[in-house]
Amino acid sequence: MTSFDVIRQLILMIGRRSLGARGDGFCAIVIELATVGLGVSAPVLLKLAVDALDEGSAPSSLVMFYVSGFVIAWTGTNATTALKHIFTIRIIDTLARRIVLDAADSQLPNLARNGEGDSARLQGILERLPFSLQVVIDGLLWRALPLLVQTLVSLAIVAVLVPPRYVAMMAVVLGAYLIVTGKGTGRFQDAARGANEAAGAQAQTLGDVLRNARRVIFNGNLAAELDIIASRIADRRCANERVSRLIAATASMQSVVLALGLCVLLVVAANDVSAGQLTVGDFVLLQAYAFRLALPLGGFAYMLRQAGVSIANIGEALALGEQDRSETQLPASVSTGPAEIVLDRVGFRYGEEWVLRGASAHVASGSFVVLVGPNGSGKSTLAQIIAGLIEPEEGDVSINGRPLCDVDSDERHGLVLYAPQTIGLFNRTLRENALYPPTLASEAELAAILTDWGFYESGRPVDLNLEVGEQGARLSGGQTQKLELARLARVSVPTVILDETTSALDQASELRAIWTLREGYRGRTTLILITHRVAMAREADTVLFLEGGRLHAGRHEMLMREHEGYVRFCGSLG
Numbered sequence: 001m002t003s004f005d006v007i008r009q010l011i012l013m014i015g016r017r018s019l020g021a022r023g024d025g026f027c028a029i030v031i032e033l034a035t036v037g038l039g040v041s042a043p044v045l046l047k048l049a050v051d052a053l054d055e056g057s058a059p060s061s062l063v064m065f066y067v068s069g070f071v072i073a074w075t076g077t078n079a080t081t082a083l084k085h086i087f088t089i090r091i092i093d094t095l096a097r098r099i100v101l102d103a104a105d106s107q108l109p110n111l112a113r114n115g116e117g118d119s120a121r122l123q124g125i126l127e128r129l130p131f132s133l134q135v136v137i138d139g140l141l142w143r144a145l146p147l148l149v150q151t152l153v154s155l156a157i158v159a160v161l162v163p164p165r166y167v168a169m170m171a172v173v174l175g176a177y178l179i180v181t182g183k184g185t186g187r188f189q190d191a192a193r194g195a196n197e198a199a200g201a202q203a204q205t206l207g208d209v210l211r212n213a214r215r216v217i218f219n220g221n222l223a224a225e226l227d228i229i230a231s232r233i234a235d236r237r238c239a240n241e242r243v244s245r246l247i248a249a250t251a252s253m254q255s256v257v258l259a260l261g262l263c264v265l266l267v268v269a270a271n272d273v274s275a276g277q278l279t280v281g282d283f284v285l286l287q288a289y290a291f292r293l294a295l296p297l298g299g300f301a302y303m304l305r306q307a308g309v310s311i312a313n314i315g316e317a318l319a320l321g322e323q324d325r326s327e328t329q330l331p332a333s334v335s336t337g338p339a340e341i342v343l344d345r346v347g348f349r350y351g352e353e354w355v356l357r358g359a360s361a362h363v364a365s366g367s368f369v370v371l372v373g374p375n376g377s378g379k380s381t382l383a384q385i386i387a388g389l390i391e392p393e394e395g396d397v398s399i400n401g402r403p404l405c406d407v408d409s410d411e412r413h414g415l416v417l418y419a420p421q422t423i424g425l426f427n428r429t430l431r432e433n434a435l436y437p438p439t440l441a442s443e444a445e446l447a448a449i450l451t452d453w454g455f456y457e458s459g460r461p462v463d464l465n466l467e468v469g470e471q472g473a474r475l476s477g478g479q480t481q482k483l484e485l486a487r488l489a490r491v492s493v494p495t496v497i498l499d500e501t502t503s504a505l506d507q508a509s510e511l512r513a514i515w516t517l518r519e520g521y522r523g524r525t526t527l528i529l530i531t532h533r534v535a536m537a538r539e540a541d542t543v544l545f546l547e548g549g550r551l552h553a554g555r556h557e558m559l560m561r562e563h564e565g566y567v568r569f570c571g572s573l574g
């Protein structure tokens, strides 16, 4: 996305009725026009006052009128600028809200899929967004557009009030200024993109380290991690300095052009005043306009420096929101009864590496299935294929006779609920985490289940208002899993897959939890549990055993009789 595209898109967004920024944009433009009007009329009133004083014959009331008009126009611009700021902030908030929501809407499914996306980088981009919008809208748009209007109006007034050659001189100075600015801007655009990327890398590293505070501290690696953060900060400083150097070069050229141009203009005007071809008022008018334009143009260099990096940041945030967002629906609660699942020669590979080949199995409707296999044998991968979260490279999965590839991705969530190996808890209350959709559990049911499962060893009642902390840091590993299992005990979905959701439970708790789930799922849900426990395999209606990319299915006793690899595997579990 080029800088021009980003600015065009922002302007279109402000103008879009559905977004709600259009009214604020309109008010801001009206106020800006009033500011320009006041700013342009102040020098004219001053010229009239000076000419009247110079002539000496004008009535004093007229001089008073000109002088007070000049003061009011001059000071009035401060008030209108402050007023415009109120609307600008509202526009920025509205745009930031839309862009952040679009990006989150589009990126959350990517983050949910295996290994895709980078939450810390995303957070960095979106956190910098309001500041970037402030710089671009307040600093650039609200400066460039009024400056353009003010320049045109000033030139028109100068053309009417003083000889036309002054308009030509001012136009030449402005033209030269624009050429120098355009060349400089083109050079620093790449550097600005680099500075934005360096800012992203710093946010990514910082977020990653902060999120893994326990890993860092418990392994005594604080100093090493601080070094890594420091090197990202240094990279960012380097990138920023490159932008600053390029901007400084451009700003110097701009100053030279302005200084030379204004010098020539005012020297010629002074000569004309001496020769009686211009009045003193004309001279005052010319210098007022010249400096009125020169001052904001000088500040423009600084804004361009900030704006380049900010435009790159906004472009990145806009691009995030434009990516495919087809898989954003909440699991639809469908009650088609428990799923019958058929795997027909399913194959899958990550890159060149095949994880599964020719996997076939039949899972009876409403059964309890245990999926076992050595570490890295592909259990989570197969579970995600059954859940429709990843597409098999070969073969088909069908649920209740319907090939999963024919089922819309939103509908798939309603057929299979996959509970991933790592349970992410929100830093909210126990109640909010445990009653997270699509559970149908009431608070009372939830409390009863958790108490029955011995959530606290002492047997004390469960406090649903407990703040669980970041990633459930105030809960034990087993309590976190019990919370998740209690939530899932009351869902109405044809298939539930638990990816090692019972791994931290002691054997009695695991049996009890699975028993509760199976009772609740009777006639409604097929349950698949990934586990490393032989005891659960003995309980299962069907065992799916994965080894060396091959899938073997049957009851535990049958596999023990007929499959050497399975016997070895069960033996290794102890």
Ligand SMILES: Nc1ncnc2c1ncn2[C@@H]1O[C@H](COP(=O)(O)OP(=O)(O)OP(=O)(O)O)[C@@H](O)[C@H]1O
Pocket: 114, 115, 350, 355, 373, 374, 375, 376, 377, 378, 379, 380, 381, 382
């Ligand atoms: N997103 C990914 N990209 C590349 N390779 C992956 C990805 N996810 C998993 N793998 C690889 O695929 C293989 C199977 O991984 P998977 O997580 O399915 O195994 P698993 O049987 O569930 O393992 P475990 O018992 O340790 O949880 C592993 O070698 C793993 O490194």
